[in-house]
Amino acid sequence: xxxxxxxxxxxxxxxxxxxxxxxxxxxxxxxxxxxxxxxxxxxxxxxxxxxxxxxxxxxxxxxxxxxxxxxxxxxxxxxxxxxxxxxxxxxxxxxxxxxxxxxxxxxxxxxxxxxxxxxxxxxxxxxxxxxxxxxxxxxxxxxxxxxxxxxxxxxxxxxxxxxxxxxxxxxxxxxxxxxxxxxxxxxxxxxxxxxxxxxxxxxxxxxxxxxxxxxxxxxxxxxxxxxxxxxxxxxxxxxxxxxxxxxxxxxxxxxxxxxxxxxxxxxxxxxxxxxxxxxxxxxxxxxxxx
Amino acid sequence: xxxxxxxxxxxxxxxxxxxxxxxxxxxxxxxxxxxxxxxxxxxxxxxxxxxxxxxxxxxxxxxxxxxxxxxxxxxxxxxxxxxxxxxxxxxxxxxxxxxxxxxxxxxxxxxxxxxxxxxxxxxxxxxxxxxxxxxxxxxxxxxxxxxxxxxxxxxxxxxxxxxxxxxxxxxxxxxxxxxxxxxxxxxxxxxxxxxxxxxxxxxxxxxxxxxxxxxxxxxxxxxxxxxxxxxxxxxxxxxxxxxxxxxxxxxxxxxxxxxxxxxxxxxxxxxxxxxxxxxxxxxxxxxxxxxxxxxxxxxxxxxxxxxxxxxxxxxxxxxxxxxxxxxxxxx
Amino acid sequence: xxxxxxxxxxxxxxxxxxxxxxxxxxxxxxxxxxxxxxxxxxxxxxxxxxxxxxxxxxxxxxxxxxxxxxxxxxxxxxxxxxxxxxxxxxxxxxxxxxxxxxxxxxxxxxxxxxxxxxxxxxxxxxxxxxxxxxxxxxxxxxxxxxxxxxxxxxxxxxxxxxxxxxxxxxxxxxxxxxxxxxxxxxxxxxxxxxxxxxxxxxxxxxxxxxxxxxxxxxxxxxxxxxxxxxxxxxxxxxxxxxxxxxxxxxxxxxxxxxxxxxxxxxxxxxxxxxxxxxxxxxxxxxxxxxxxxxxxxxxxxxxxxxxxxxxxxxxx
Numbered sequence: 001x002x003x004x005x006x007x008x009x010x011x012x013x014x015x016x017x018x019x020x021x022x023x024x025x026x027x028x029x030x031x032x033x034x035x036x037x038x039x040x041x042x043x044x045x046x047x048x049x050x051x052x053x054x055x056x057x058x059x060x061x062x063x064x065x066x067x068x069x070x071x072x073x074x075x076x077x078x079x080x081x082x083x084x085x086x087x088x089x090x091x092x093x094x095x096x097x098x099x100x101x102x103x104x105x106x107x108x109x110x111x112x113x114x115x116x117x118x119x120x121x122x123x124x125x126x127x128x129x130x131x132x133x134x135x136x137x138x139x140x141x142x143x144x145x146x147x148x149x150x151x152x153x154x155x156x157x158x159x160x161x162x163x164x165x166x167x168x169x170x171x172x173x174x175x176x177x178x179x180x181x182x183x184x185x186x187x188x189x190x191x192x193x194x195x196x197x198x199x200x201x202x203x204x205x206x207x208x209x210x211x212x213x214x215x216x217x218x219x220x221x222x223x224x225x226x227x228x229x230x231x232x233x234x235x236x237x238x239x240x241x242x243x244x245x246x247x248x249x250x251x252x253x254x255x256x257x258x259x260x261x262x263x264x265x266x267x268x269x270x271x272x273x274x275x276x277x278x279x280x281x282x283x284x285x286x287x288x289x290x
Numbered sequence: 291x292x293x294x295x296x297x298x299x300x301x302x303x304x305x306x307x308x309x310x311x312x313x314x315x316x317x318x319x320x321x322x323x324x325x326x327x328x329x330x331x332x333x334x335x336x337x338x339x340x341x342x343x344x345x346x347x348x349x350x351x352x353x354x355x356x357x358x359x360x361x362x363x364x365x366x367x368x369x370x371x372x373x374x375x376x377x378x379x380x381x382x383x384x385x386x387x388x389x390x391x392x393x394x395x396x397x398x399x400x401x402x403x404x405x406x407x408x409x410x411x412x413x414x415x416x417x418x419x420x421x422x423x424x425x426x427x428x429x430x431x432x433x434x435x436x437x438x439x440x441x442x443x444x445x446x447x448x449x450x451x452x453x454x455x456x457x458x459x460x461x462x463x464x465x466x467x468x469x470x471x472x473x474x475x476x477x478x479x480x481x482x483x484x485x486x487x488x489x490x491x492x493x494x495x496x497x498x499x500x501x502x503x504x505x506x507x508x509x510x511x512x513x514x515x516x517x518x519x520x521x522x523x524x525x526x527x528x529x530x531x532x533x534x535x536x537x538x539x540x541x542x543x544x545x546x547x548x549x550x551x552x553x554x555x556x557x558x559x560x561x562x563x564x565x566x567x568x569x570x571x572x573x574x575x576x577x578x579x580x581x582x583x584x585x586x587x588x589x590x591x592x593x594x595x596x597x598x599x600x601x602x603x604x605x606x607x608x609x610x611x612x613x614x615x616x617x618x619x620x621x
Numbered sequence: 622x623x624x625x626x627x628x629x630x631x632x633x634x635x636x637x638x639x640x641x642x643x644x645x646x647x648x649x650x651x652x653x654x655x656x657x658x659x660x661x662x663x664x665x666x667x668x669x670x671x672x673x674x675x676x677x678x679x680x681x682x683x684x685x686x687x688x689x690x691x692x693x694x695x696x697x698x699x700x701x702x703x704x705x706x707x708x709x710x711x712x713x714x715x716x717x718x719x720x721x722x723x724x725x726x727x728x729x730x731x732x733x734x735x736x737x738x739x740x741x742x743x744x745x746x747x748x749x750x751x752x753x754x755x756x757x758x759x760x761x762x763x764x765x766x767x768x769x770x771x772x773x774x775x776x777x778x779x780x781x782x783x784x785x786x787x788x789x790x791x792x793x794x795x796x797x798x799x800x801x802x803x804x805x806x807x808x809x810x811x812x813x814x815x816x817x818x819x820x821x822x823x824x825x826x827x828x829x830x831x832x833x834x835x836x837x838x839x840x841x842x843x844x845x846x847x848x849x850x851x852x853x854x855x856x857x858x859x860x861x862x863x864x865x866x867x868x869x870x871x872x873x874x875x876x877x878x879x880x881x882x883x884x885x886x887x888x889x890x891x892x893x894x895x896x897x898x899x900x901x902x903x904x905x906x907x908x909x910x911x912x913x914x915x916x917x918x919x920x921x922x923x924x925x926x927x928x929x930x931x932x933x934x935x936x937x
Contacts, residue, residue: 138907141895396833
């Protein structure tokens with residue numbers, strides 16, 4: 001493999017997924033991990049775990065034992081249970097927020113790319129205003145004003161993602177809208193709505209999906225960062241981020257309290273990045289020559 | 291040959307693994323060249339002449355496999371350790387590439403590219419190196435040499451850039467200069483000047499030179515010996531006058547005939563060689579030229595002819611049906 | 622070219638206005654009352670009404686926005702009712718700290734990224750190259766606060782080489798100052814180096830295949846000289862551009878790191894304002910940072926246009 005593509009997208013990473021060997025073992029390992037985490041989070045109620053909120057003041061920061069497989073945290077709560085219930089929160093925010101970006105941003109992008117003209121300039125311009133704020137700062141400011149809640153957090157993170165999804169959708173639409181099948185549909189007298197829904201949307205969907213997965217990874221990270229500072233999910237709800245934040249205080253005595261959620265978060269984010277990146281390589285419009 | 295050989299290429303073969311199979315770029319080539327002599331290597335694109343020059347310099351791509359020996363100044367370059375090889379290059383063994391726009395570094399000044407060679411091999415201090423660089427530029431015919439030292443390659447014309455490349459090559463008084471298609475990328479009007487410059491410098495420094503080209507006209511009168519290459523092999527080798535007067539290889543004859551003649555009648559057909567050079571990943575059994583040769587027989591298609599001597603030992607050819615009494619062309 | 626710059630500048634104005642509007646609106650959405658927050662437990666209905674009148678909070682919203690904007694244009698971003706400092710004073714105090722962090726972080730990223738990029742380009746396709754490229758990809762999944770925890774644990778807790786928190790001004794004690802920045806800058810650098818490495822590696826792989834590199838080898842130059850002088854220089858353009866962009870992007874990214882390592886920068890100012898509900902500072906800082914961000918993006922756009930003439934003529 002001689003030279004790599006040169007592109008300066010903020011989100012494009014160095015890819016270990018070679019073009020020829022697209023779905024290698026790393027990819028499948030990532031998928032397996034994602035399934036495991038999802039399953040654990042979804043079925044948390046059914047698993048034979050102690051409750052994550054039961055505090056046992058006599059057993060604080062206890063090491064791993066038969067009763068507590070991963071030990072207990074600073075308030076005597078079972079660490080494994082907290083990890084799994086924390087997964088619920090992190091994954092919920094991590095998935096729901098990008099959905100907002102995907103639907104609104106995707107729609108705006110397709111419309112902008114299809115209709116062009118002043119409408120497009122207006123949309124691109126307003127996105128620029130949103131992009132003018134450093135994302136973390138905006139999220140902090142909004143949660144400060146509106147108060148901390150799971151809903152607020154999800155909404156603001158979702159809104160922050162809209163410009164990026166808009167860009168991806170618009171770029172994909174711009175390349176597609178000039179292709180023959182769109183012109184053909186127009187010649188046949190198809191309405192705009194029909195073209196948008198039947199012709200463009202299915203083709204724009206895959207790149208958007210790849211970007212969605214990368215967006216999940218980013219959201220988990222940003223939510224984690226906010227919760228780490230205590231400004232994300234409102235206590236007593238805890239996500240991986242807040243667990244790491246709490247674990248920070250015990251670094252000297254029980255470092256695993258910070259590292260267990262950290263490793264879990266890292267593996268999950270890495271998995272989403274790997275799968276999203278692989279999908280992106282597969283659906284790269286530059287490679288498809290219609 | 292009365293003088294000992296400066297360079298002796300012995301049974302050199304270069305193989306390149308490609309996705310479509312093994313590519314034999316150079317197929318068991320033997321060459322020698324004595325001090326102060328000029329050897330011309332002529333052939334179509336893809337005949338292996340550039341690969342041969344890279345093989346001599348040990349600058350082949352990483353995946354290439356080289357067999358044989360390259361004896362330079364008594365040392366086998368193929369098995370020489372990298373540090374000693376590095377010291378030889380640029381100093382005793384120099385090269386001029388085809389396209390001076392790409393062979394000179396666009397972000398470094400002419401002066402830097404000259405001085406670094408001098409400082410590396412001759413250990414001159416910067417002041418002496420600068421002086422010598424200006425002298426070299428003057429010697430190759432570049433006006434206002436001191437100003438040029440601070441200029442960048444894109445400030446100069448193609449011919450000027452090649453002169454700079456030649457100056458760099460000559461800077462450490464090499465024993466052998468390899469000029470790989472030095473004029474192909476230049477205007478026709480400049481070509482003669484550059485070739486004359488090379489010949490002049492070669493004579494002056496009593497330097498051995500290999501002149502690689504696809505143009506038989508270039509080697510006429512400027513070389514002592516010519517080797518004609520086809521499909522990775524040397525198919526004819528002779529002192530230059532002999533080659534032009536009494537060529538034996540049908541390919542050589544075809545090459546000569548392909549040169550347009552200025553005194554030909556208008557609308558004369560250009561005698562191009564029919565067919566195409568063979569695909570190097572699919573070696574032909576038998577003589578490589580046979581598909582395009584008008585003298586080819588069944589034998590030619592089955593067996594590969596080896597280089598055999600003609601009337602004199604220094605004229606060799608590889609053909610089963612050599613032209614023994616050709617019309618000949620004045621060199 | 623002048624036309625292009627003028628057009629982009631013109632475009633800048635509405636963006637800045639919109640940014641200020643958005644910032645103001647967010648502030649006005651505050652549930653509850655600014656006056657209540659300020660007075661705290663001293664609030665009585667009369668005092669609240671009086672303060673509201675004083676602060677102009679009983680005026681219609683558009684009037685308040687215009688008046689606020691007017692002050693901003695004059696350079697009055699407001700004054701904190703907690704500390705009494707003006708916003709600009711507070712920002713001016715903290716900005717150098719954040720800048721030092723950003724510069725050191727980017728510097729660290731270069732120190733890590735450049736040698737790795739060169740090493741990978743030279744051994745392109747080898748196991749080493751694939752391993753480093755994979756590591757770079759993996760590092761992008763490690764957010765700053767995770768790296769921070771890891772580094773603190775390693776260097777402050779276990780090895781006790783470096784302080785976990787704290788800040789000493791440069792003027793007072795240069796060495797101490799730099800010691801305080803090592804871990805924070807390294808934390809950010811760990812997140813930045815993959816992009817730089819990837820860009821340089823890609824450019825170098827292309828450059829190493831150029832004729833002038835073969836020529837340099839044919840001249841018998843030392844391999845180190847060929848790499849660092851002949852190959853690195855022509856490959857650096859994208860790297861320089863991306864580095865510049867990244868420094869700008871780091872403006873918002875220092876918040877976490879400043880908080881964890883207790884560095885008194887802009888980010889910590891912002892967080893402090895949130896914790897103490899100092900809404901004037903909060904609004905002012907957000908505005909200043911957003912303005913800086915917009916300007917940074919604008920400069921980067923200009924830089925792109927200088928480097929790639931196609932953009933100037935609207936073809937990109």
